[in-house]
Amino acid sequence: MKTINPSFNAERIHIVQHSSWNEGHYGRGGATLVGPHLHSLGVEYYGEAIVNGGWYNSNTYPHAEIDEFMARANASTYKPGFDAAFAFYPPDRYLAGCTNFCGKRLDFTDTNELMAILKQNKNSFSKMASWFDNYDGAAPPAATCSDGIQNQTETGVDCGGPCSACSSGTTLIDANFASGASGFTYADNMFRSTSNAAFASGVHGTGKLNVTVGGAMTAATSGGWSKSFTTTSSGTVSVSFKYSMSTADGIDPGEWVETLVMINNTLYGASPNDYVRRIEGGGAQVEVTRTFTSASLAAGTHTIKIGAYMNAATAAAETGSMTIDDVLVTKP
Amino acid sequence: MEFAQAEEALVATSLASLPTFNVTRDLLAIHYDNSPDKDDGHCQPVTKMVIDKLGIQKVSVVNGSYGDQDASSYQTQIAAVTNAAFGVGKCNPNNTTCGLLQNGWIDAHVDWNHNANALIVTQLANLWLSVIENAGDNGHVFVQEAG
Numbered sequence: 001m002k003t004i005n006p007s008f009n010a011e012r013i014h015i016v017q018h019s020s021w022n023e024g025h026y027g028r029g030g031a032t033l034v035g036p037h038l039h040s041l042g043v044e045y046y047g048e049a050i051v052n053g054g055w056y057n058s059n060t061y062p063h064a065e066i067d068e069f070m071a072r073a074n075a076s077t078y079k080p081g082f083d084a085a086f087a088f089y090p091p092d093r094y095l096a097g098c099t100n101f102c103g104k105r106l107d108f109t110d111t112n113e114l115m116a117i118l119k120q121n122k123n124s125f126s127k128m129a130s131w132f133d134n135y136d137g138a139a140p141p142a143a144t145c146s147d148g149i150q151n152q153t154e155t156g157v158d159c160g161g162p163c164s165a166c167s168s169g170t171t172l173i174d175a176n177f178a179s180g181a182s183g184f185t186y187a188d189n190m191f192r193s194t195s196n197a198a199f200a201s202g203v204h205g206t207g208k209l210n211v212t213v214g215g216a217m218t219a220a221t222s223g224g225w226s227k228s229f230t231t232t233s234s235g236t237v238s239v240s241f242k243y244s245m246s247t248a249d250g251i252d253p254g255e256w257v258e259t260l261v262m263i264n265n266t267l268y269g270a271s272p273n274d275y276v277r278r279i280e281g282g283g284a285q286v287e288v289t290r291t292f293t294s295a296s297l298a299a300g301t302h303t304i305k306i307g308a309y310m311n312a313a314t315a316a317a318e319t320g321s322m323t324i325d326d327v328l329v330t331k332p
Numbered sequence: 333m334e335f336a337q338a339e340e341a342l343v344a345t346s347l348a349s350l351p352t353f354n355v356t357r358d359l360l361a362i363h364y365d366n367s368p369d370k371d372d373g374h375c376q377p378v379t380k381m382v383i384d385k386l387g388i389q390k391v392s393v394v395n396g397s398y399g400d401q402d403a404s405s406y407q408t409q410i411a412a413v414t415n416a417a418f419g420v421g422k423c424n425p426n427n428t429t430c431g432l433l434q435n436g437w438i439d440a441h442v443d444w445n446h447n448a449n450a451l452i453v454t455q456l457a458n459l460w461l462s463v464i465e466n467a468g469d470n471g472h473v474f475v476q477e478a479g
Binding site for chain 1: 460465
């Protein structure tokens with residue numbers, strides 16, 4: 001994907017898996033072939049879809065429930081698919097002559113990911129055959145603006161697109177930096193208690209805010225842009241901004257540059273880290289959008305800070321740079 | 333990129349923060365490895381029921397996404413299951429880049445062979461990009477990594 005479009009937004013790709021062993025395989029393959037910032041969700045403990053699916057404790061799993069499921073499958077419009085599936089993987093294959101974990105088995109473990117992606121409540125099934133009550137039969141109704149589903153070209157559930165506008169809340173900061181810093185101000189030593197102002201700088205240019213850190217320095221440095229906003233009631237705020245990063249002259253292993261964002265004194269990184277993005281030993285990050293929701297803020301004035309930190313560098317040409325664009329802070 | 337670095341590049345997320353799937357806009361990318369376990373077979377008709385019931389419009393189904401595992405343990409008989417479950421012409425109705433379709437699904441086994449430049453990789457990359465960059469639609473790709 002990087003070959004086709006170096007600036008594609010990997011944050012729009014979400015991989016869901018229920019096995020940590022498999023996560024290792026796709027982690028290597030996905031991140032190598034597709035690129036960093038894939039969103040990865042393991043649902044190892046999301047449980048087994050369709051009431052354990054008969055996989056675990058299959059020797060004691062009620063055969064009557066499996067039989068009921070198969071009867072419903074046989075009567076459904078999806079019979080050809082089930083017939084082929086049961087021929088390929090016979091549910092009663094562990095009955096005759098079996099000495100261990102014997103019993104009928106249906107294995108739906110790989111529907112865990114599907115249920116998580118679609119946010120379906122698998123726990124609503126009292127028994128396996130209940131699946132057919134939920135998903136068999138009627139074709140989906142035509143999409144409307146009152147069906148409780150985000151479909152059509154809606155931007156939220158039953159709002160946006162052809163429906164009435166979504167409630168976007170109160171805009172607290174909306175800065176695109178097209179003609180200036182839009183009220184943001186630059187300061188050295190903004191993050192991680194650094195005290196090395198000579199090796200950080202910030203300018204507005206090319207429609208973005210820019211920060212450069214690093215050089216032949218003896219201590220960590222940081223710099224960033226900040227702006228205050230005021231909320232009239234307590235609660236969270238939603239934040240999005242674009243950023244890109246680059247490094248010069250191949251900074252060395254053990255030397256890194258971070259993009260950081262902070263509201264008041266709290267860093268909002270990409271979990272489990274407190275930084276949004278770290279580049280160690282050289283590399284770059286194409287412009288991507290970062291979004292997050294803050295912790296609850298009290299009514300009053302708050303400050304958002306976005307910038308860069310560099311832990312170490314040994315040569316004048318060992319620097320890191322970042323850009324900031326399209327900062328949007330709203331209150332739902 | 334070393335493997336260890338690649339794994340670190342993944343951004344762990346949570347169920348709660350997973351965006352809401354838009355049944356019109358977003359792509360459900362289903363990847364079955366079928367190697368060596370055969371349980372993917374049971375999942376296919378069940379998955380198709382959900383797709384139909386919710387009216388999901390953009391779906392791609394891949395068999396043989398075993399990645400760096402042993403290709404020799406791939407269960408080729410899965411083709412009959414997928415043909416019966418997903419039928420003809422259900423893959424990427426608005427996209428013509430999925431050339432290796434067999435009755436509506438994508439056969440990675442015929443082309444992958446641990447080759448990052450394989451045609452199947454390019455085809456899927458183009459498909460995913462077409463959703464992500466869909467003229468400002470801001471689509472998402474949700475990968476059901478059914479391995």
